[in-house]
Amino acid sequence: MGKSLSKALRARKTADAGVLQWKNQNPSMEELFEKYPWVEEMVLTMGEELLKNAAWGLWFRVITGSGLSMVDLATDINVIRVYFEEGQKGYGWMMLGMVLASMGLQLLVVVLQNGKMGWGKLLREALIVVSGLKPGFDAMRVVSNAEMEEHQVMDAKGELVFTKCAEMFCESIPGCILQVYALIQGGSGGQMGTKIFSIVVSAITTGMGSASISYDFDSDPEKRRSLPSFYGYLPDEGNKRTVMYVCMVLNSALLLLLRSIGAALLMLADTKIFVAYMAGDHLLYLLQKLVRGDFLYWMPVEGVGGLAFSLLLRVIVKTLTDFTGVLQLRGPGEMGGAAWLWTMFLALVAPWVAVPVYFGTLASNSTNSTAVEIVLDITNSTTDALELEESDAWEPKEADAWRLLGGLSAGWVFAFGVFLSLMKKKYRSTFWSMETSTEWIQSVIVLGENDAIKQEIFDFNPAKWKAIAPQVKEWVREGWMGWERDKPDWFTDNWKSRVPANWVPKEGKDEWKASLRRRSISVAERKGSVVYESAKQMTEVIGGDVAPRREVLGKGRVYIAN
Structure with a gap:
């Protein structure tokens, strides 16, 4: 044992x-x-x-996370170099832009997470992102059980997930499509191996990132306790879990390759077709979210900013599901089970439709050799040099395309079938569930077994549980004094600050106000500021006319002077 x-x-x-x-x-x-x-x-x-x-513990996971990220980054940089050497500068600049966009989105996560900690912390985290070591550092924080600091908007695991998603959305997915597009359009024998290797590395790295997100969330004890209806599909036997993890990696990697081939073929046939398909697919998804009253994202971001944030997150989640099939995204707070399953069906069918469209367009245009035309445009060289490039030119054949798609599709279906056969049976229904995020969030308070689960309601967008706000208020008022007495782990100053003032019972008002002051002082100490309970008090202490800077905490206000 x-x-x-x-x-x-x-x-x-x-x-x-x-x-x-x-x-x-x-x-x-x-x-x-x-x-x-x-x-x-x-x-x-x-x-x-x-x-x-242990050697296989913290440092092994840190090195593995950093290593995979660095290898993927290195192969992308190498391909960028190849594109510039071959004169395909457009591809090179686009690949570079994707790498920079990925880092930019990761930097945005860093700002949101550490924006209140000062420039020193921000610059340190920014250097980690630019070095490409962000996934490794995030993994280290998760393994070492780093506690979520009061100023942060998510825990270490949440930051790791957002970092992986940013990398997949901005770099892995568009980068894989671009590399397949360039390879089909015209590759040279001497550099084809480098290009194919880069594509395979991107697919495997993306597959591992996608699988890790789903695997880590499902095996998290807290998630299993708070949402047992969704988390817990992984079996308890270690060997079965290993097989399921491998299946998840294969599913995401194979799906990315399938979708990248299909997207590249459609763009080569007619870019308008690809744009119309992607725009239409995303628009239908967003419309069904609107019709079902499920457009707003579950995170507590409200107002106009909340609408923009919801639109951005919905598009990102849809794109990630389209190209990687992240199992975690089948949850009601993200895609929803039925929408996830429908997306997988379209993702598998689309490449098979793209093949006849591409080769039909190729035949109708009476194109003898796309690769030769590209070499003519790029090199603008002598006849001897052109003949050399023609001899190395590679042109895809329709029969080869059918065989490749057949192999990738069969691999995906087999891996997904094995996954379904090994998962706990009662969780299979999550793949066709019609539950919305609003219904899911409200069930947290209605069906929560204990206060430790119910208290999570304040982690969600208030618009999502507005209908049961009276029930939440009653639960808070009834339990407040007991929580003050027992001091559960979750009953912190930070949690109290999110509770409206009129929800706190009279007996607990003094302690509630004291918790706001303690939290305010903590904020001020980090900023090198002084906190006052009113603008009048601040001006009396400092003297003269002072324009107070207010910081909202819960439904109360504090006045801060630098």
């Missing part, structure tokens, strides 16, 4: 997830933990130390 604990910890990023897997594999441990809770705490502590110090 001790050896199996070591294996469970190796298979997971965090100690609590590893211990949970180990406990589920050994019913006797479940009984022991229930009878003597301190034993579980002891095992968790040992697991945390083991993950930090």
Whole structure:
């Protein structure tokens, strides 16, 4: 049993997830933990130390995360070099733009996450992004159980997910499409291997990133406790989990290759066809979200900014699902099960439609050799040089395209079939669920088994649970004094600041105000500022006419002077 604990910890990023897997594999441990809770705490502590110090623990995961990211970045840079050497500068600049866009979106995440910590923290995090080591550092924070600081908008795991999604959306997906497009349009024998290698590395790296997101969320003990209807599909046996992880990697990698080939063929046939298809598909998805009252994103961003934020996130989520099939995105807060399944169907069908469209257009245009035409445009060289390029030119054949699509599609169907056969049966219905994010969020408070689960309601957009606000208010008023007495872990000053003033019972008002002051002072100390409870008090202390800067905390206001 001790050896199996070591294996469970190796298979997971965090100690609590590893211990949970180990406990589920050994019913006797479940009984022991229930009878003597301190034993579980002891095992968790040992697991945390083991993950930090073992060769296969913290540093292995950090090096792996950084290494994959750096290899993918290196292959992209190498392909950019090849494009410039071959005179295909347009492709080179586009690839470079995608890499920079990925870093830009990651920098935006850094600003949102650490914007209140000063320039020193921001510059340090920005350097990590520019170096390409951001995924590795995020992985280190997750493994070392780094606590979410008060100023941050998401925990370490959330930041890791956003970083991976930014990289996939801005670099991996468009970069793979562009490289396939350039390869089909005309490749030279001497450089084709480099280009194909870069495409394969991008697909595998994207597949691993996609699989890690889904795997980590499902195996997270907190997620399983708070949303047992969605999380928990991974079996308890370690060997089955390994097979399922491999299947998830293959599904995402193969889907990206399939979709990239289809997209490249449509653009080569007629760019307007590709643009019309993608725009129409996304528009239909957004319209059904609007019709069902599910357009607003679940994160607590309101107002006009919330609408823009929701539109951006919905487009990103739809694109990621289209090209990578991230299983986590089938959740009601993202795509929704039925929409995810329909998207997978279209994703598999679209490349098969693109092949006849491309080769039909090719035949109708009576094009003898697309590759030769590109060489003519790029080189503008002598006849001897042109003949040399013609001899190395590669032109795709329709029969080869059908065979390639057949192999990739069969691989995807097989891997997904194995995944479905191994997952816990009761979770298969999540793939065709019609539940909206509004229904899902409201069920958190209605169906939550305890206060630790119900308190998460304040993590969501208030517009999503407006209909049950009276129930939430009643729950807060009834439980407040008990929470003040018992001091549960989640009942922090930060959580209290999100509760409206008129929801707090009279007996708890003084402590609620004190918690706002404590949080305000904490904010001020980080900013090198002084906090006052009113503008009058601030002017009396400082003297003269002072324009107070207000900072809203919950429904209260504090006045800060630098």
